[in-house]
Amino acid sequence: MQHINHFINGEFVSAVDGKSFEKRSPVDRRLIAQVSEGGKVDVDRAVHAARAALNGEWGAFTMEQRVEILYGVADEITRRFDDFVEAEMADTGQPKSIMTHAFIPRGAANFKIFADVIKNVPNESFQTTTPDGLGALNYAIRVPKGVVGVVSPWNAPFLLMTWKVGPALACGNTVVVKPSEETPLTTALLGEVMNKVGVPKGVFNVVHGFGPDSAGEYLTHHPKVDAITFTGETTTGAAIMKAASEGMRDVSFELGGKNAGIVFADSDFDKAVDGIYKSSFLNSGQVCLGTERVYVERPIFDKFVEALKKKVEKVRHGRPDDENCNFGPMISHEHQAKVLSYYAKAVEEGATVVTGGGVPSMPEELKEGAWVEPTIWTGLAEDATVMKEEIFGPCCHIAPFDDEQQVINWANDTEYGLSTTVWTRDLSRAHRVAAKINVGITWINSWFLRDLRTAFGGSKQSGIGREGGVHSLEFYTETRNVCVKL
Numbered sequence: 001m002q003h004i005n006h007f008i009n010g011e012f013v014s015a016v017d018g019k020s021f022e023k024r025s026p027v028d029r030r031l032i033a034q035v036s037e038g039g040k041v042d043v044d045r046a047v048h049a050a051r052a053a054l055n056g057e058w059g060a061f062t063m064e065q066r067v068e069i070l071y072g073v074a075d076e077i078t079r080r081f082d083d084f085v086e087a088e089m090a091d092t093g094q095p096k097s098i099m100t101h102a103f104i105p106r107g108a109a110n111f112k113i114f115a116d117v118i119k120n121v122p123n124e125s126f127q128t129t130t131p132d133g134l135g136a137l138n139y140a141i142r143v144p145k146g147v148v149g150v151v152s153p154w155n156a157p158f159l160l161m162t163w164k165v166g167p168a169l170a171c172g173n174t175v176v177v178k179p180s181e182e183t184p185l186t187t188a189l190l191g192e193v194m195n196k197v198g199v200p201k202g203v204f205n206v207v208h209g210f211g212p213d214s215a216g217e218y219l220t221h222h223p224k225v226d227a228i229t230f231t232g233e234t235t236t237g238a239a240i241m242k243a244a245s246e247g248m249r250d251v252s253f254e255l256g257g258k259n260a261g262i263v264f265a266d267s268d269f270d271k272a273v274d275g276i277y278k279s280s281f282l283n284s285g286q287v288c289l290g291t292e293r294v295y296v297e298r299p300i301f302d303k304f305v306e307a308l309k310k311k312v313e314k315v316r317h318g319r320p321d322d323e324n325c326n327f328g329p330m331i332s333h334e335h336q337a338k339v340l341s342y343y344a345k346a347v348e349e350g351a352t353v354v355t356g357g358g359v360p361s362m363p364e365e366l367k368e369g370a371w372v373e374p375t376i377w378t379g380l381a382e383d384a385t386v387m388k389e390e391i392f393g394p395c396c397h398i399a400p401f402d403d404e405q406q407v408i409n410w411a412n413d414t415e416y417g418l419s420t421t422v423w424t425r426d427l428s429r430a431h432r433v434a435a436k437i438n439v440g441i442t443w444i445n446s447w448f449l450r451d452l453r454t455a456f457g458g459s460k461q462s463g464i465g466r467e468g469g470v471h472s473l474e475f476y477t478e479t480r481n482v483c484v485k486l
């Protein structure tokens with residue numbers, strides 16, 4: 001069993017009041033870490049360390065020095081790849097292949113890409129005419145926002161935390177991170193990396209703990225935090241927005257989703273089945289971009305449901321490092337209960353359960369894990385609860401559709417607006433549909449195909465603002481205009 005401490009001013013320290021909480025494995029409920037729980041004083045120390053670093057060595061770094069050190073961070077993550085994979089598997093219980101192919105490499109990329117972005121994106125300038133004919137030159141400079149509070153979730157913990165820390169540091173800010181209480185391990189490891197490559201003390205700080213009445217709330221209310229970036233549930237976003245209104249701090253929010261997958265009859269059938277399988281079930285469905293509502297054009301509906309069912313019934317639940325297994329548990333028993341309550345609700349509201357719907361039978365040593373079966377439903381009305389609320393589990397409802405406008409209306413009939421995946425060989429239709437769906441990201445004939453230079457974020461209740469490429473620079477810097485009379 002490990003002890004996970006806060007990382008403040010370059011040192012691993014326990015909570016000032018000695019409080020801690022347990023991190024248990026979602027796979028078998030084994031105790032894997034005792035984690036320091038941050039109180040007001042711990043958060044305050046972290047914020048002050050971050051402020052001091054801004055006013056000290058880090059604030060004096062040139063952009064080139066920051067770029068070099070962030071490349072060093074990425075290289076050190078890659079050097080310690082196996083440690084990060086182990087830590088993320090222990091935290092989430094998800095299969096090793098997701099960690100090695102996606103989540104950990106993306107963590108390293110989040111530092112390199114934003115180092116490149118800050119180096120290459122020009123600032124605007126305008127030549128302005130003046131009555132004397134001599135003119136003026138306006139040019140913009142970017143300065144860091146200051147101390148950025150980073151509040152991150154558990155579902156792809158390393159990827160989603162570094163997606164914020166990478167650009168924040170590239171832009172010259174300092175950060176205080178409050179990782180999810182469910183997944184403290186990789187953020188702690190990142191502290192070791194920061195020290196190893198010589199990131200100055202106080203630039204990267206971590207305070208563990210919960211949300212309300214704990215480190216999350218104290219960090220987001222702290223008056224010396226200049227901006228807050230958050231990924232998590234929409235209701236949490238609303239609470240953080242209230243906190244940010246004290247002192248008019250800027251926010252960037254990536255929130256929940258109730259995304260639609262749309263499959264037209266002319267799509268490449270096998271690729272569409274594979275794509276929807278991934279979008280609904282990757283990471284056991286705990287992906288904000290995932291599709292819990294799937295619409296399939298009527299001529300291929302039955303065949304599609306059958307093919308997806310067949311694929312889903314092949315999943316093998318088990319430990320993350322068991323090569324014979326490819327399906328992990330829910331993050332916690334609390335989340336398992338939430339997902340199972342939606343499974344019950346779907347049946348109550350008249351769903352046909354195509355497959356799944358319960359808890360899989362597991363061997364004795366894994367019986368304590370937070371397992372659920374991947375589940376497919378058909379037959380629900382558009383206003384059924386599981387068609388409206390984000391479940392964040394391995395499940396989807398599949399409905400047939402008859403025409404393009406009908407499916408666009410259904411896809412848009414949600415308070416969320418994060419992403420969509422559309423499958424068709426008709427390019428005109430693809431562009432047409434993409435333009436009409438009210439989401440931040442539409443994938444055509446793909447899903448979760450990421451280019452970190454592109455805008456990422458949600459519409460409606462799925463978020464505020466965009467991050468990615470130059471959009472991250474917009475959030476993590478303040479633009480100042482200088483006007484020079486010639």
Ligand SMILES: NC(=O)C1=CN([C@@H]2O[C@H](COP(=O)(O)OP(=O)(O)OC[C@H]3O[C@@H](n4cnc5c(N)ncnc54)[C@H](O)[C@@H]3O)[C@@H](O)[C@H]2O)C=CC1
Nearest residue numbers: 152153154179180210211216217232233236254255256288
């Ligand atoms: N749009 C996007 O890019 C993504 C959105 N999500 C969303 O995240 C959710 C799942 O993640 P969870 O960790 O359960 O979300 P959550 O909102 O419960 O927690 C996220 C973080 O906020 C903290 N927190 C909770 N209450 C707080 C408060 N009052 N003040 C300050 N901090 C607080 C938590 O401790 C955690 O670190 C899903 O709804 C999912 O859709 C997840 C990943 C990506």
Ligand SMILES: O=C(O)/C=C/C=C(\O)C(=O)O
Nearest residue numbers: 155156286287288289450
């Ligand atoms: O690629 C990103 O930047 C965000 C990805 C989001 C997830 O992985 C998720 O919500 O699971």
